[in-house]
């Protein structure tokens with residue numbers, strides 16, 4: 001059994017960022033990572049722009065200006081403004097080349113076709129210079145940037161429609177177990193509903209991974225081996241749920257060994273999630289997750305998600321670790337490190353009831369996992385404890 005920190009390190013050491021690049025429309029690029037610097041094709045703003053609704057002035061020293069026209073946002077006029085002259089102008093409209101400042105309409109008095117200015121504006125007041133935010137050919141976003149909604153908006157302001165990003169991995173989920181039936185059917189004696197595949201795929205889509213395929217296999221060696229072998233050939237990442245422990249019908253480990261994957265570790269000194277198996281073959285990464293639902297999901301958040309994010313080029317892919325003050329009393333039953341479903345509120349964390357690895361109720365209510373390393377055996381209210389953020 002490898003210790004938790006060693007297992008994390010092994011995953012990190014073996015996972016490499018993809019080299020595959022694809023071009024995406026910005027509207028489909030949220031969560032992807034830029035593979036190349038993006039240069040601005042234009043000055044932004046593209047022209048001198050008024051930042052206020054008011055008046056563009058031909059000079060700034062006068063008290064009275066005669067109004068000679070108007071420029072609206074979207075107009076392509078460039079009226080000539082002389083000393084003592086002004087035009088009506090609006091936010092976003094192009095400011096005439098000779099204008100010395102724009103004054104807010106609240107600061108002037110309009111009398112017939114003249115305006116009276118109480119206080120002289122400073123030179124270039126309320127004028128956004130062309131290229132103030134970025135100039136043509138300058139780098140708008142550097143390679144390695146994660147595309148957020150703000151980044152998409154920014155690229156759109158520059159007129160950019162497509163960007164080059166790192167490809168995200170394709171993922172297969174294989175659920176093993178004779179006892180599993182899809183929700184919606186009536187359960188026969190001995191059966192339970194299959195929940196891991198919909199849970200894992202939902203966790204994947206929340207994190208922006210959408211190329212997911214499902215397979216279900218009975219506890220039978222040949223079928224298990226052939227479905228895993230095919231998935232390894234076809235997908236970048238294979239997630240297997242169940243069948244990885246030591247029972248007579250747990251065929252996943254044997255199948256993986258017979259397929260001759262490179263086993264990097266099997267079994268981590270942690271609860272839940274002890275029988276986690278991590279391997280690679282050719283360019284495919286394989287995680288065999290324990291079948292118990294809470295074990296599967298814990299291993300997903302702790303090991304699988306950071307690995308997928310690293311493959312996709314994310315720079316901030318490590319576990320989101322921090323500390324919080326415990327509201328709870330808790331004693332460990334064994335020596336393994338534990339990950340406990342917990343609720344963080346106002347910097348205080350409450351360890352929830354129902355921590356068995358077969359149970360998901362506490363996980364459904366949790367927003368963090370409390371991490372108790374091997375050497376921590378008890379927690380008391382007021383203790384500072386490690387947490388892993390799940391959002």
Ligand SMILES: Nc1nc2c(c(=O)[nH]1)N[C@H]1C(S)=C(S)[C@@H](COP(=O)(O)OP(=O)(O)OC[C@H]3O[C@@H](n4cnc5c(N)ncnc54)[C@H](O)[C@@H]3O)O[C@H]1N2
Pocket residue numbers: 175176177179180192193194195196197241242243244245246247250272273274275289290291292293295357358
């Ligand atoms: N003798 C030992 N027995 C077990 C050990 C051990 O060290 N020695 N480890 C236990 C631990 S810890 C875990 S975790 C489980 C892991 O077992 P498997 O990965 O082989 O998973 P299964 O046996 O297939 O299933 C376990 C449990 O989870 C339910 N299950 C499985 N898949 C799904 C699914 N897709 N949706 C919902 N529920 C699922 C399954 O019915 C079982 O109840 O092994 C312990 N045993």
Ligand code: MOO
Pocket residue numbers: 270271272273274275290292294295357358
């Ligand atoms: O590792 Mo198992 O997940 O303790 O039940």
